[in-house]
Amino acid sequence: MNPTVETDRMxxxxxxxxxxxxxxxxxxxxxxxxxxxxxxxxxxTESLAFDDxxxxxxxxxxxxxxxxxAVAGDFVAYAHGGELSDLALARAAQxxxxxxxxxxxxxxxxxxLINHTLYGHDDPTSEPEFAVKVGILEQIDSYLRAKDPxxxxxxxxxxxxxxxxxxxxxxxxxxxxxxxxxRVNVQVTVRxxxxxxxxxxGQGGRLPLDxxxxxxxxxASADEALRQALVRLEAxxxxxxEMTVVLGPGWPGVMxxxxxxxxxxxxxxxxxxxxxxxxxxxxxxxxxxxxVDDGAIASRRGSxxxxxxxxxxxxxxxxxxxxxxxxxxxxMNARLMGVSPTGNGRRQSYAHQPMPxxxxxxxxxxxxxxxxxxxxxxxGVYAVNFGGGQVDITxxxxxxxxxxxxxIENGKVTAPIKGATxxxxxxxxxxxxxxxxxxxxxxxxxxxxxKSGQGVPVGVGQPTLRMEGVTVGGTAA
Numbered sequence: 001m002n003p004t005v006e007t008d009r010m011x012x013x014x015x016x017x018x019x020x021x022x023x024x025x026x027x028x029x030x031x032x033x034x035x036x037x038x039x040x041x042x043x044x045t046e047s048l049a050f051d052d053x054x055x056x057x058x059x060x061x062x063x064x065x066x067x068x069x070a071v072a073g074d075f076v077a078y079a080h081g082g083e084l085s086d087l088a089l090a091r092a093a094q095x096x097x098x099x100x101x102x103x104x105x106x107x108x109x110x111x112x113l114i115n116h117t118l119y120g121h122d123d124p125t126s127e128p129e130f131a132v133k134v135g136i137l138e139q140i141d142s143y144l145r146a147k148d149p150x151x152x153x154x155x156x157x158x159x160x161x162x163x164x165x166x167x168x169x170x171x172x173x174x175x176x177x178x179x180x181x182x183r184v185n186v187q188v189t190v191r192x193x194x195x196x197x198x199x200x201x202g203q204g205g206r207l208p209l210d211x212x213x214x215x216x217x218x219x220a221s222a223d224e225a226l227r228q229a230l231v232r233l234e235a236x237x238x239x240x241x242e243m244t245v246v247l248g249p250g251w252p253g254v255m256x257x258x259x260x261x262x263x264x265x266x267x268x269x270x271x272x273x274x275x276x277x278x279x280x281x282x283x284x285x286x287x288x289x290x291x292v293d294d295g296a297i298a299s300r301r302g303s304x305x306x307x308x309x310x311x312x313x314x315x316x317x318x319x320x321x322x323x324x325x326x327x328x329x330x331x332m333n334a335r336l337m338g339v340s341p342t343g344n345g346r347r348q349s350y351a352h353q354p355m356p357x358x359x360x361x362x363x364x365x366x367x368x369x370x371x372x373x374x375x376x377x378x379x380g381v382y383a384v385n386f387g388g389g390q391v392d393i394t395x396x397x398x399x400x401x402x403x404x405x406x407x408i409e410n411g412k413v414t415a416p417i418k419g420a421t422x423x424x425x426x427x428x429x430x431x432x433x434x435x436x437x438x439x440x441x442x443x444x445x446x447x448x449x450x451k452s453g454q455g456v457p458v459g460v461g462q463p464t465l466r467m468e469g470v471t472v473g474g475t476a477a
Contacts, residue, residue, distance in 0.1 A: 001121045001122060001123070001178055002121075003121055003164075003176040003177050003178045004176045006121075006164065006176075006178060007040070007042075007164050007165070007166040007176040007177075007178070008166075008176075010042045010064075010164055011040045011042070011084060011166055014084060016084070016085035016086055016087070017084050017085055017086055017089070018086075019168075021086045021089070022038060022040075022089060022168055023168060023172070025038075025068070025086065025089035025090055025092070025093045026038045026068065026089075026093070026168055026169075026170060027170060028090075028093040028097060029068050029070055029079075029092060029093035029094075029095075029096030029097050030069075030070040030096060030097070030099075030100060030107075030170055031097055031100050032072070032097070032099075032100025032101060032102070032103040032104060032105050033070040033071055033072045033077075033096075033097075033099045033100035033103070033105045033107075034071055034072050034073065034100075034105040034106065034107065034108055034335070035070075035071040035105075035107065035108040035331055035332065035335070036068070036069050036070040036071055036096065036099075036169075036170065037068075037069055037167050037168060037169050037170075037309060037310065038066060038067075038068050038089075038167070038168040039066060039067040039068075039069070039165065039166075039167055039308065039347070039350055040064075040065075040066050040084070040165065040166040040167075040168070040350070041064060041065060041066070041067075041163065041164065041165050041349060041350040042062070042063070042064040042163075042164045043061075043062070043063050043064070043161060043162070043163045043164070043349070044060075044061070044062050044123065044125050044161060044162045045059070045060070045061045045062075045063075045125065045159070045160070045161040046058075046059065046060045046061075046125040046158075046159070046160050046161070047059045047157065047158065047159045047160075048130075048133055048134065048137060048157060048158045048159075049155070049156075049157045050134075050137035050138065050140070050141060050154075050155065050156045050157065051153075051154075051155045051156075052153065052155075053141060053154075055134055055137065058130075058134075060125070063082070063349075064082065064084060064350075065080060065081055065082040065083075065084070065349075065350040065351065066080060066081060066084060066088070066089065066092070066350055067079070067080040067347070067350040067351065067352070067353070068080070068089065068092040068093065068095075068096045069096065069353060069354075070096040070097060070098075070099035070100055071099060071331075071332050072099040072100050072103055072105055073336070074332065074336060075099055076099065076332070076353060077095055077096045077097070077098045077099035078095075078096070078353050079091070079092035079093075079094075079095035079096050080092070080350055080351045080352075107170055107171070108331065108335060110169045110171055110173040110310065111173075111306070111309070111310045111311040111312065111331075111341070112312070113173070113175065113312070114312045116296065116305060116312065117305060118206070118296060118297070118298045118299065118300075118303045118304070118305055118313075119179070119180060119206035119207070119298065119299050119303065119305075120180065120206075120207075120208065121177075121178035121180070122180065122208065123162045123178075123180070124160040124161070124162060124180045124181075124182045124208060124209040125160045125161065125162060127208070127209065127210065128209070128210060128213065132213075133158050133213070136158075136213050136218060137156045137157075137158065139215075139218070140154065140156040140186055140218055140222055141154045141156065143219065143222055144186075144188050144222050144225075144226060147222075147223075147226065148190065148226060148230070150190040150191055150192055150230070150233075151188055151189070151190055151226070152189050152190065152191045152196070153188065153189035153198075154186075154187070154188050154189075155186070155187040155188075156184075156185065156186050156187070157183075157184070157185045158182075158183075158184050158209070158213075159182065159183045159184075159185075159204075160180075160181070160182045160183075160209050161180070161181050161182075162178060162179065162180050162181075163177075163178075163179040163181070164176075164177070164178050164179075165177050165179070165308070167308075167309070167310040169310065173310070175306055175310045177304075177305050177306065179206065179304065179305075180206050180207070180208075181204070181205075181206055181301070181457060182204050182205065182206075182207060182208075182209045182212060183202055183203070183204030183212075183445065183446060184202060184203055184204065184209075184212040184213065184217075184218060184221065185200065185201070185202035185221075185446070186200065186201055186202070186218070186221045186222050186225045187199070187200040187225060188200075188222070188225045188226050188229050189229065190226070190229040190230060190233060192233050195233060197229050197230075197232035197233050197235075198229055198232075199224075199225040199226060199227065199228025199229030199230075199231075199232065200225050200228070201220075201221040201222075201224040201225040201228070201444070202221065202444060202445070202446040203217065203220075203221055203444045203445055203446070204301055204444070204445035204446055205299050205300055205301050205445040206299050206300065206301065206303060207299050228385070228403075228404055231404060231416045232404070232416065232418060234415070234416050235415075235416040235417055235418035236415050236416070236417055236418070236476075237417065237418065237419055237474065237475040237476040238381070238402075238405065238417040238418060238419045238420035238472065238473075238474035238475055238476060239381075239407070239417070239472065239474045239476050240472055240473055240474035240475075240476065241471075241472060241474075242469050242470065242471050242472070243379065243380050243381060243469075243470065243472055244377050244378075244379070244380035244381075244408075244466065244467070244468055244469075244470070245380055245381050245382075245383060245422065245466075245467045245470040245472065246373055246374060246377060246380060246381070246382045246383070246408065246464065246465065246466050246467075247383050247462065247464065247465045247467065248382065248383065248384040248385070248464060249370070249437065249439045249440060249441040249461075249462060249463050249464050250441040250442065250443050250444070250461055250462070251385055251386065251443045251444070251446075251460065252383060252384070252385070252386055252462060253361070253362050253363065253442075253443065253460035253461040253462035254386050254389075254443070254447065254460045255386060255389065255398070255400050255422070256291065256361065256362070256363055256460065256462055257358060257361050257447075257449070257458065257460045258389055258391045258398060258400075259391050259396065259398040259400075259424075259425070259426035259429060260291065260319075260396075260426040260427075260429075260430060261291075261293070261358050261361045262274075262358075262391065262393050262451070263275050263276045263393055263396055263426055263427075264276055264291075264293075264318045264319075264324075264326075264327050264328055265327065265328050265344070265355075265356040265357065265358070265451075266327045266328055266329040266330065266333035266334065266337060266344075266356040267330075267333050267355055267356050268393055269327050269337075270333050270336055270337050273393065273394050274393055274394065275393070275394065275395060275396030275425065275426060275427050276324060276327075276396075276427065279324050280324055280325075280327075281323065281324065281325070282323065282324055283322050283323055283324075284319060284322070284323070284324045284427055284430060284431075285319050285322040285323075285427075285430030285431060285433065286322055286430065286431050286432070286433045286434065287321055287322045288321060288322065288366055288433070288436050289319060289321070289322050289363065289430055289433050289436070290317065290319060290320050290321060290363065290364040291317075291318045291319040291361070291362070291363050291364070292315060292316065292317050292318065292361070292362060292363075292364060293315075293316045293318060293328055293342075293344065293358055293359055293360065293361045294313075294314070294315040294316065294359065294360050294362075295307070295313030295314065295343055295344070295359030295360060296312075296313045296314055296315060296343075297360055297442075297459075300360050300442065300445070300459045301360075301443075301445040301446070301447060301457045301458065301459050302358065302359040302360040302361075302447065302457055302458040302459035303359060303360060303459070304343075304346075304359065306343065307330070307343045307344060307345045307346055307354070308345055308346050308347045308354045309330060309331050309341070309345035309354050311330075311331065311341045311342075311343045311345060312343055313343035313359060314342065314343050316328060316342045316343075316344070319430070322430075326342070327339075327342075327356075328342055328344040328356050328357070328358060329341050329342045329344055329345075329356055330344060330345030330346075330354055330355060330356045331345055331354075333356055343359075344356050344357055344358070344359065345357075346359075346456050347454065347456075348454035348455055348456055352454050355451070355452065355454075357449065357451060357454075357456055357458075358449060358458050359458060359459070360442065360458065360459030360460070360461070361458070361459070361460060361461075362440065362442060362459070362460060362461030362462055363436070363440070363461070363462040363463065363465070364440060364463075365436065365437060365438050365439060365440030365463040366435070366436025366437060366438060366463060367436070367438055368435050368436060368437050368438060368464075369437070369438065370437040370438070370439050370463075370464040373435045373437055373464050373465075373466050374408060374411065374412070374413060375411035375412075376411065376435065376466065377408045377411060377466065378408075378409075378410060378411065379408065379409060379410075380407075380408040381402075381405055381406070381407065381408065381417070381420060381472055382405060382406045382407075382408050382413050383402040383404075383405045383420065383422065384402075384404040384405060384406070385402065385403045385404035385405075386400050386401065386402055386403060387400075387401045387402070387403040388400075388401055389401065391426070395425060396425040396426035396427050396428070397424070397425040397426075398422075398423070398424060398425065398426060398429075399421055399422070399423050399473075400421060400422045401420070401421050402420040402421065402422065404416070405417050405420045417474070418475065419474060419475030420472055420473070420474055421472070421473035421474075422470055422471070422472060422473075423470075423471040423472070423473055424470060424471055429467060429470070432467045432468045432469055432470060433465055433466070433467055434466050434467065434468050435465065435466035436463055436464075436465060437463035437464030437465065438463065439463050439464055440461060440462065440463040441461055441462075441463070442459050442460070442461035443459060443460050443461060445459070447459055447460050
């Protein structure tokens, strides 16, 4: 599908809204302001959940609406609604023009348009047919129950959406996009005697849903979920204390995302509330540590052709060889900090204001063989997967639970452990990195980032890392 043609059909081929009318109301709303836009959105979502041997829920939802924003200095007036009509936009303009009232703001230049296409534009909610999706969920359930007699519960889900957006700016520029997003998730519970454990695995991205419904794909997720659950049955209580920790590649980058990434977003740094505030140009990590946010990687979950303000996404180096060199910026914070926007202005939906947000955030790989990193550790913990965690942006302090971890003894990975938590602060942890593997990997496409009540899809990643002197909270007596 052609994004411009398709979004024109969705938003302007209706009786109560025309492009000319929308532009008129936008001009009224942002008069006197420094910046602003009209954000139009239509989202189609389908989700199926299979649990306890049968289809538990099936939902198909279509939502649409607009958000009109006017920005003057650091003051934002925002109005939104679910009705796409001239009357609704006229009312929104009355609210938005409060920002520019009594001012003669100089309108910011529109983003420079570029023509990069990071994903296809077909609707993943329409193919394959509903019955095919249900059949695959049934196959996942049957496959896992037949594979291991300890399986007592299987849950599987399929989610697909197409987000259609159009952004109009005061000078007549506009951008359109059709953003597909899919995810297939498998969770399995096993029982041995009176002990039960659960494992889960998911895959997704901005790709056709068919890719993840192929047998080799869903079997890989099912096998991995079962492997995790069986490993946890064997886990022993985790030790506690300060020790060497090795983090695995890929999904463990979620700790980097939370403990470091949020602290590098422009709004926190403009307000001086980040642990990284005022440190531009200084060493904030060990040598060799390079952290990047890149929203322009093809087909990734956190990727966008342009952000929710119309700025093209790009590769942004945040920490380079240990030195802080950049923040992630939306348009407002970039203007107030005297720098350029970086394509990180994101919003959950038309009902939310954009703010600086991550896209795909990861640490660049180094030169070490991951096996050599393991053998270099006499006694420590190898953390492969993470569950939940908490981070304080101002101090950078974090607590993360390792959902899959092992002891390292005499250079070898030995017993799996349970109840391990990693405790520290982001800036200090970056200085504790002593070895960086050559196996950088991004996660499988399952990340969701929350900030100020908004959730957006993201990607995380990292190579195998050795970190010194990490505090581990354990459960061993």
